[in-house]
Amino acid sequence: MERSKDQIIEDLNKHGLTKKNKPLITNLMLNGPPHKDRKLIWLETSGARLQMKTNPNYYSAIVEDKLKIKTEFSQQIDRDLHRTFPAESYFVEEKHLTSLRKILVAYSWRNPTVGYCQGLNFLVGRLLTVGFSEEECFWLLAQIIEAYLPNDYFSVMTGVIIDQQVFQVLLKNKLPKMAKHLSSIGIDASLYTVHWLVCMFAYTFPKNVVMRIWDIFFIEGSVFLFKIGLSLMWIFRKEITKITDFNEAFRFLEFQSQNIADPDIILGLAISMKSINSKTIDKLREKLRIQSQDETTCNDSVSTEDSAKSYTEICTDESECELKSKQECSYFTFRSTSGVSIIDEYINDSNVPKVVDLANTIDNDKNLVIGCKNHACPIKQSSSVIRGDIEEAYNGLRNDQNEIS
Amino acid sequence: MQKAPTQVKVVLLGDSGVGKSSLVLRFVADNFKNDADATIGASYMGKILQFNDKMIKFNIWDTAGQERYHSLAKMYYRDANAAIMVYDITKRDSFEGLKRWHKELQEFGPKDIVVTIAGNKEDLVETEAVPQEEAKEYSKSIGALYRKTSAKTNYGVEQVFRDIATKMCPDLEAQAPAARPSGTISLQPKPTPAGGKKKCC
Numbered sequence: 034m035e036r037s038k039d040q041i042i043e044d045l046n047k048h049g050l051t052k053k054n055k056p057l058i059t060n061l062m063l064n065g066p067p068h069k070d071r072k073l074i075w076l077e078t079s080g081a082r083l084q085m086k087t088n089p090n091y092y093s094a095i096v097e098d099k100l101k102i103k104t105e106f107s108q109q110i111d112r113d114l115h116r117t118f119p120a121e122s123y124f125v126e127e128k129h130l131t132s133l134r135k136i137l138v139a140y141s142w143r144n145p146t147v148g149y150c151q152g153l154n155f156l157v158g159r160l161l162t163v164g165f166s167e168e169e170c171f172w173l174l175a176q177i178i179e180a181y182l183p184n185d186y187f188s189v190m191t192g193v194i195i196d197q198q199v200f201q202v203l204l205k206n207k208l209p210k211m212a213k214h215l216s217s218i219g220i221d222a223s224l225y226t227v228h229w230l231v232c233m234f235a236y237t238f239p240k241n242v243v244m245r246i247w248d249i250f251f252i253e254g255s256v257f258l259f260k261i262g263l264s265l266m267w268i269f270r271k272e273i274t275k276i277t278d279f280n281e282a283f284r285f286l287e288f289q290s291q292n293i294a295d296p297d298i299i300l301g302l303a304i305s306m307k308s309i310n311s312k313t314i315d316k317l318r319e320k321l322r323i324q325s326q327d328e329t330t331c332n333d334s335v336s337t338e339d340s341a342k343s344y345t346e347i348c349t350d351e352s353e354c355e356l357k358s359k360q361e362c363s364y365f366t367f368r369s370t371s372g373v374s375i376i377d378e379y380i381n382d383s384n385v386p387k388v389v390d391l392a393n394t395i396d397n398d399k400n401l402v403i404g405c406k407n408h409a410c411p412i413k414q415s416s417s418v419i420r421g422d423i424e425e426a427y428n429g430l431r432n433d434q435n436e437i438s
Numbered sequence: 439m440q441k442a443p444t445q446v447k448v449v450l451l452g453d454s455g456v457g458k459s460s461l462v463l464r465f466v467a468d469n470f471k472n473d474a475d476a477t478i479g480a481s482y483m484g485k486i487l488q489f490n491d492k493m494i495k496f497n498i499w500d501t502a503g504q505e506r507y508h509s510l511a512k513m514y515y516r517d518a519n520a521a522i523m524v525y526d527i528t529k530r531d532s533f534e535g536l537k538r539w540h541k542e543l544q545e546f547g548p549k550d551i552v553v554t555i556a557g558n559k560e561d562l563v564e565t566e567a568v569p570q571e572e573a574k575e576y577s578k579s580i581g582a583l584y585r586k587t588s589a590k591t592n593y594g595v596e597q598v599f600r601d602i603a604t605k606m607c608p609d610l611e612a613q614a615p616a617a618r619p620s621g622t623i624s625l626q627p628k629p630t631p632a633g634g635k636k637k638c639c
């Protein structure tokens with residue numbers, strides 16, 4: 034039964050993430066993988082490597098076609114380059130800033146609904162410092178936005194607002210005393226969770242802590258971000274409940290987070306929280322979304338005429354389904370045999386999903402994909418299934434740590 | 439024993455890159471960085487200013503500028519006493535952006551919020567893209583105070599905050615700030631004529 038680290042990594046390298054090796058990988062991640070393996074593991078578990086294999090020239094083609102074009106997004110990116118981890122010497126080097134720019138600009142063309150959202154610079158910046166190539170960063174970013182987080186996170190940011198409310202609910206359930214205290218001094222989760230969620234803690238914690246969080250994030254999904262948030266609050270529970278000033282509480286949290294140097298404590302706590310899983314989060318998200326929609330009656334329904342091909346093929350089996358769910362793009366991508374083309378009119382257009390008249394696109398390509406993130410195949414019930422059973426993997430591993438209450 | 443300082447919550451609004459964070463850093467820590475982190479969400483800093491017979495503590499909330507963050511910014515200005523709307527005097531767009539910010543303030547902000555407009559990057563006045571007259575005119579039209587600032591050279595920065603205090607408490611006699619080694623001397627604000635709000639005094 035015992036398998037060496039190297040064997041596990043080798044297996045992942047050969048077969049990708051499988052039901053069999055997943056618990057082993059997860060176990061490997063609990064104490065942080067050997068740094069040299071981290072890259073491979075992230076690429077495999079996130080599905081980024083699959084994307085790269087399936088779309089070999091995609092990144093280079095976008096860069097070549099689009100890098101020089103000035104858009105609203107590229108201008109915002111340029112404003113943020115020098116404001117990305119400016120204290121780290123890595124980001125003083127012009128060549129690294131150039132890479133950062135290329136990745137962000139390329140992504141803004143891949144997914145014009147998102148374009149560029151402030152905060153993505155910190156995500157990509159952190160990926161770059163781990164040592165990924167530009168192309169790898171690009172696909173990791175694409176997976177984070179398109180497969181891991183709700184699809185209105187970075188576009189209109191409604192997803193972030195919902196997740197802040199999700200966190201508020203979790204805090205109330207798991208740390209009721211603290212939640213009560215915070216609300217008595219007027220602090221709601223929406224005040225302090227913005228960068229937790231938007232930057233997945235890259236803006237919040239030191240680099241070594243962020244890497245350990247992302248080790249598990251790529252396996253477990255966005256539920257892990259909530260667990261980290263709760264763990265953080267638990268660590269500070271004594272201090273925070275003593276602070277009675279609204280401003281000071283906020284400042285304490287911001288400042289102390291940056292001083293968390295030892296990832297083990299926060300990781301250990303987060304991992305031991307077995308009562309929260311992806312399903313919990315999905316349910317809460319759904320519920321809160323309906324509530325907030327009721328409040329702001331929105332009626333911009335999207336028509337799906339068949340003037341565009343939407344991507345709803347039914348898969349032949351589960352493995353194909355799993356593959357596709359990782360491949361699929363959030364909004365659209367336009368692939369042709371010659372590489373990638375992008376429909377320019379999408380830029381600056383907020384009406385998405387949008388129906389495109391195929392007759393007007395270049396060489397009536399069959400691979401135009403428009404639609405939403407999770408493909409509609411009934412075999413795959415929800416994205417959480419893929420990562421959902423991870424809780425089991427932890428069973429027995431960390432029983433020593435009592436769950437927070 | 440001195441009385442506890444009066445608390446004033448100030449929120450900074452304005453497009454990304456106009457210098458909101460830099461203004462706060464200058465005011466609070468008398469420091470300027472060419473490159474500081476882009477603000478994600480919001481940050482908080484506090485500073486106390488001494489007036490003749492009174493201390494005012496400014497609780498300053500600095501927000502992210504990109505337009506899609508506007509919906510998240512509401513949380514921060516909901517209960518603010520004052521808003522500093524910042525534009526970059528070399529960027530016409532950022533001035534136009536103020537109108538959007540103001541509209542949101544009116545919609546979601548407190549009714550009696552004191553609004554100040556800061557035309558920042560005054561040190562780059564040779565490349566000014568918005569005529570000062572126009573900026574003043576606009577400020578007047580929305581009942582806002584107006585001042586040019588430079589976070590870089592520390593021009594007018596503290597004054598923006600003193601303006602706010604004076605507007606909120608018209609009977610405050612602003613104490614002359616200690617002369618700075620740099621030789622920059624801020625002008626005393628004329629106490630705004632009646633009609634000011636008496637919220638904090």
Ligand SMILES: Nc1nc2c(ncn2[C@@H]2O[C@H](COP(=O)(O)OP(=O)(O)O)[C@@H](O)[C@H]2O)c(=O)[nH]1
Pocket residue numbers: 116452453454455456457458459460461471472473474475476477503558559560561562587588589590591
């Ligand atoms: N020349 C000049 N540059 C400034 C001034 N204030 C800010 N900056 C620069 O403008 C850029 C954006 O500033 P920042 O404070 O991050 O803007 P924010 O997005 O509004 O918070 C930074 O590179 C600053 O160094 C100023 O008064 N003069």
Ligand SMILES: [Mg+2]
Pocket residue numbers: 458459460475476477500501502503
């Ligand atoms: Mg800022």
